[in-house]
Amino acid sequence: MNPIGTFNRIGATLVGVVILLSINGSPADTREAASKPAPKKIDPASGMIVDENWQTVRAMCSSCHSPKLFTNYGGTRETWAGLIDWMQEKQGLWEFPPAIENQILTYLSANYPPGEASRRRNLPAHQRPPNPYTSDARAEYEKKLRAGQIRSPVIETRENGEK
Numbered sequence: 001m002n003p004i005g006t007f008n009r010i011g012a013t014l015v016g017v018v019i020l021l022s023i024n025g026s027p028a029d030t031r032e033a034a035s036k037p038a039p040k041k042i043d044p045a046s047g048m049i050v051d052e053n054w055q056t057v058r059a060m061c062s063s064c065h066s067p068k069l070f071t072n073y074g075g076t077r078e079t080w081a082g083l084i085d086w087m088q089e090k091q092g093l094w095e096f097p098p099a100i101e102n103q104i105l106t107y108l109s110a111n112y113p114p115g116e117a118s119r120r121r122n123l124p125a126h127q128r129p130p131n132p133y134t135s136d137a138r139a140e141y142e143k144k145l146r147a148g149q150i151r152s153p154v155i156e157t158r159e160n161g162e163k
């Protein structure tokens with residue numbers, strides 16, 4: 001075997017390795033992917049976030065009402081526990097074995113924490129009716145906003161396509 005042939009084969013192997021590395025993404029991409037949490041997977045039928053014990057929660061919590069009732073809700077573990085107590089006292093919900101209740105509360109508080117899904121954002125000032133109790137400073141601000149003399153930071157982020 002001639003030395004140039006061997007050299008070419010090594011060269012071809014190196015090119016192959018470089019191509020594979022570039023297909024797999026640069027180390028910078030990998031680091032970025034690791035620092036961002038993976039987007040949560042949603043079960044299309046129930047609309048629930050797929051996470052540990054989600055099927056237990058689906059079984060326990062969607063026989064009386066749609067899962068939308070809790071996927072639109074958000075709360076701490078205590079809030080969720082209070083809600084379950086309320087349904088048990090007032091809405092005919094049965095008692096859960098402690099281990100099951102623990103799984104339900106862990107799933108709900110991890111995936112539906114306070115503030116995230118329960119409330120939409122305030123309307124920007126220019127879409128609200130005039131506030132009769134407003135201060136002079138606020139009235140002046142809103143007047144300028146309507147006249148286009150100043151810009152609202154909320155409107156700017158909306159124009160950038162955020163919600």
Ligand code: HEC
Pocket residue numbers: 060061062063064065069070073083084087091092093094104108
């Ligand atoms: C035995 C039937 C039943 C089961 C099972 C049940 N619920 Fe409910 N739940 C109700 C009723 C009845 C209401 C009141 C519905 C209404 O107001 O229209 C309600 C309301 C709710 C609300 C809305 C509360 C509010 O403030 O409007 C949430 C959130 C909720 N349930 C979550 C859950 C979760 C989480 C589970 C599982 C642990 C669960 N439900 C299981 C009967 C049940």
